[in-house]
Amino acid sequence: MLVHRTPEGEAxxxxxxxxxxxxxxxxxxxxxxxxTPRTAAMFGPPGYAYVYLLYGISWAxxxxxxxxxxxxxxxxxxxxxxRGIKLMARRRNKxxxxxxxxxxxxxxxxxxxxxxxxxxxDLCGLRLxxxxxxxxxxxxxxxxxxxxxxxxxxxxxxxxxxxxxNRYVSVRPRE
DNA sequence: ACGAAGATCGACT
DNA sequence: GTCGATCTTCGTA
Numbered sequence: 121m122l123v124h125r126t127p128e129g130e131a132x133x134x135x136x137x138x139x140x141x142x143x144x145x146x147x148x149x150x151x152x153x154x155x156t157p158r159t160a161a162m163f164g165p166p167g168y169a170y171v172y173l174l175y176g177i178s179w180a181x182x183x184x185x186x187x188x189x190x191x192x193x194x195x196x197x198x199x200x201x202x203r204g205i206k207l208m209a210r211r212r213n214k215x216x217x218x219x220x221x222x223x224x225x226x227x228x229x230x231x232x233x234x235x236x237x238x239x240x241x242d243l244c245g246l247r248l249x250x251x252x253x254x255x256x257x258x259x260x261x262x263x264x265x266x267x268x269x270x271x272x273x274x275x276x277x278x279x280x281x282x283x284x285x286n287r288y289v290s291v292r293p294r295e
Numbered sequence: 296a297c298g299a300a301g302a303t304c305g306a307c308t
Numbered sequence: 309g310t311c312g313a314t315c316t317t318c319g320t321a
Contacts, residue, residue: 267303
């Protein structure tokens with residue numbers, strides 16, 4: 121579960137889709153282009169948020185996961201709304217039962233109220249953190265990552281993971 | 296200072 | 309399925 125608490129209230133969802141980015145070797149990872157102001161958080165210690173603006177439109181959330189100096193991160197691509205669903209629906213201007221609420225990296229950040237202000241956020245703090253879900257997970261599928269064709273052979277690596285059959289998974293797998 | 300390229304979304308057909 | 313929106317980041321000069 122991914123949980124975000126703001127003055128507006130709490131919103132939380134089960135992570136049902138994620139992708140691994142293994143810089144600096146992985147050419148699909150932003151960190152493959154080196155340490156810049158934008159990618160600095162990825163080069164830092166694990167347990168912090170790497171947030172970036174996508175296409176000038178949407179925010180995307182990554183969890184920094186490897187030791188300091190190892191710029192690896194996990195992109196959260198979809199969640200299944202569990203708590204604060206009405207708040208998410210209001211933020212998204214969608215109905216509470218719409219799968220459009222959180223079925224994409226830019227949609228779930230909007231639903232949870234995550235923006236660039238959360239860059240570098242401590243994931244073990246009180247505001248943005250992970251929590252054990254009490255639900256039994258379904259079967260996990262894997263596939264190539266989405267929209268990283270520019271990365272050559274790295275684009276083919278099956279480093280996208282999702283819960284099979286979950287309606288909040290963003291893109292239907294090709295296989 | 297300029298320009299190109301996005302780890303996407305939403306509207307539309 | 310296609311297509312335009314929108315703006316930060318970073319390489320280059």
